[in-house]
Amino acid sequence: MIEIYNKLLEELGEQQWWPAETPFEVVVGAILTQRTRWENVEMAINNLKEHNLLEPDALAKVDRSKLESLVKCTGFYRQKAERLQTASVYFAENLSTSEMPLENLRNDLLSLKGIGKETADSILLYALDRPKFVIDAYTARICKCLGISGGYDLLQERFENELPNDIAMFKEFHALIVNYGKEFCNKHKCDECLFLNQKNDV
DNA sequence: CACCAGGTTGACC
DNA sequence: GGTCAACATGGT
DSSP states (O other): HHHHHHHHHHHHEEEEEEEOOHHHHHHHHHHTTTOHHHHHHHHHHHHHHEEEEEEEEHHSSOHHHHHHHSGGGGGSHHHHHHHHHHHHHHHHHOOOTTTHHHHHHHHHHHHHHOHHHHHHIEEEIIIOOOOOOOHHHHHHHHHHHTTTTOHHHHHHHHHHHHSOOOHHHHHHHHHHHHHHHHHHHHTOGGGGGGSOOSSSSO
């Protein structure tokens, strides 16, 4: 696994994720970016900023249809508005999560409607600085090219077990995978793929 | 015009 | 356990 990381880092350089000013902005971005381009998420986040809604209390209380119009550009706007508000209620009630055991916190997040494994782990890693490796579609795809099969849990186990327990590296590695995927996967560039047919030294 | 984007859910088997 | 449509807008 570390070989993949080194290769990507060499190819792309440091990514410095997650782009956000506050942890709660990461939470909001993690929900809004589900199945959605990041550029659209940024527009929505700017809308929320202009209305001073990037804090749990304010976002939890804002009028639903107003919120829907502010996040419309991210698609799935009705469910995302609802999910933003349920997450906001949770974080308004739990201002500090730093004392909570990781798995309890993760289960809490997973119990919120609209927060599945990837979103929960993105929040844990990038907003709350917890050591959880985020698996996304690109990760699974690249792993498949490398001959590593498995669903979310299996892949996550492998990354977490085979890598040093380094939060900064988890952040950087996932960012590298996503940005690599955006550039090379899905664009008829398989011949330039760094990983295809390179099933050795994983 | 088709297809995709830093997924999740509920229905169905 | 797995698979599938629905969710909705904006970019290429």
